[in-house]
Amino acid sequence: MAAAMLKTTIAGSLPKPAWLAAPQTLWAPWRLEGGALEEGKRDAVVLALREQEEAGIDIVTDGEQTRRHFVWGFVEQVDGIDFSKMVTIGIRAGRYTADVPTVVAPVRRRGPIHSEEVRFARAHTTRLLKFTMPGPMTIVDTIHDAHYRSRADLGMAFARLLNEEARELEALGVDMIQLDEPAFNVYMDEVRDWGIAALDRAVEGLSCRTAVHICYGYGIKANTDWKQTLGGEWRQYERTFPLLAASRIGGVSLECAASHVPISLIGLLGDKDILLGAIDVASDRVETPAQVAAVIREAMKHVHRDRISPCTNCGMVPLSREVARGKLRALAEGAALVRRELSG
Numbered sequence: 001m002a003a004a005m006l007k008t009t010i011a012g013s014l015p016k017p018a019w020l021a022a023p024q025t026l027w028a029p030w031r032l033e034g035g036a037l038e039e040g041k042r043d044a045v046v047l048a049l050r051e052q053e054e055a056g057i058d059i060v061t062d063g064e065q066t067r068r069h070f071v072w073g074f075v076e077q078v079d080g081i082d083f084s085k086m087v088t089i090g091i092r093a094g095r096y097t098a099d100v101p102t103v104v105a106p107v108r109r110r111g112p113i114h115s116e117e118v119r120f121a122r123a124h125t126t127r128l129l130k131f132t133m134p135g136p137m138t139i140v141d142t143i144h145d146a147h148y149r150s151r152a153d154l155g156m157a158f159a160r161l162l163n164e165e166a167r168e169l170e171a172l173g174v175d176m177i178q179l180d181e182p183a184f185n186v187y188m189d190e191v192r193d194w195g196i197a198a199l200d201r202a203v204e205g206l207s208c209r210t211a212v213h214i215c216y217g218y219g220i221k222a223n224t225d226w227k228q229t230l231g232g233e234w235r236q237y238e239r240t241f242p243l244l245a246a247s248r249i250g251g252v253s254l255e256c257a258a259s260h261v262p263i264s265l266i267g268l269l270g271d272k273d274i275l276l277g278a279i280d281v282a283s284d285r286v287e288t289p290a291q292v293a294a295v296i297r298e299a300m301k302h303v304h305r306d307r308i309s310p311c312t313n314c315g316m317v318p319l320s321r322e323v324a325r326g327k328l329r330a331l332a333e334g335a336a337l338v339r340r341e342l343s344g
């Protein structure tokens with residue numbers, strides 16, 4: 001009974017080994033090619049799974065070892081997107097610029113996108129397996145559109161593709177599918193107007209657990225600078241959580257560690273599962289288990305413990321592997337601490 005409580009998980013990504021891609025770098029190019037790259041990615045996935053298992057994480061991911069960037073993993077396999085037409089745009093309301101490909105025709109999956117990755121990960125762990133994909137609005141915000149000319153229409157088009165993909169991944173034994181929507185903390189009017197509808201469309205008909213990850217971004221300078229402008233209390237979630245409470249999504253992954261998010265906002269999520277960010281990814285300082293436990297205890301004042309999965313604030317790809325390993329252990333030990341209190 002006690003072991004079933006407070007199942008830990010991570011937002012998604014882990015640092016890549018230096019032989020696969022430059023460490024602590026977003027969008028880092030691969031250091032291998034051809035067959036060696038494919039083999040290297042698989043080896044990195046096995047390492048990522050083992051590191052989570054050894055640390056004591058309950059719901060594991062492939063560490064996103066097979067994708068250069070969390071949005072690219074999906075869109076690189078979609079027809080209608082021209083990667084020879086790269087355009088520099090401001091993304092997340094101009095918080096930073098990125099070179100992105102152009103939508104030139106209706107988007108369509110060329111075929112299964114992540115099936116092989118999921119088959120491989122499923123075969124290499126007996127733990128609960130979570131798989132992450134970018135959410136519709138975040139894809140729309142990380143691409144240049146020269147065809148649909150409507151963010152909502154393009155978002156719904158991607159939602160249909162994500163749903164096709166998610167149904168296949170569920171059939172391959174994924175226990176949880178998570179859509180990453182950092183854009184939900186930026187475009188709150190669009191979340192209301194079409195973002196929730198797109199999210200609902202993406203998870204339609206799934207019977208596995210589902211979640212959406214909404215964060216304040218990786219711990220990179222553009223994001224930490226932005227956070228400085230958000231004031232003493234970050235209340236972006238206050239507008240989106242009531243909408244999510246009425247949505248089809250099963251759970252919400254949010255940032256709570258070393259954050260200005262008032263933790264009471266999780267009370268707005270109705271009966272949703274809470275993937276509680278209890279590890280700060282914007283700092284190299286490794287949390288103590290006691291610090292993790294303190295965040296969990298705070299959350300338990302607002303939602304029942306059965307709905308809480310202690311998690312990282314966001315992906316850990318920009319961190320060093322050593323720091324990431326320490327944070328995984330702190331997360332698992334912090335959750336274990338609270339479990340012991342509750343059962344003792």
Ligand code: ZN
Pocket residue numbers: 011182213214215216217218313314315
């Ligand atoms: Zn994130």
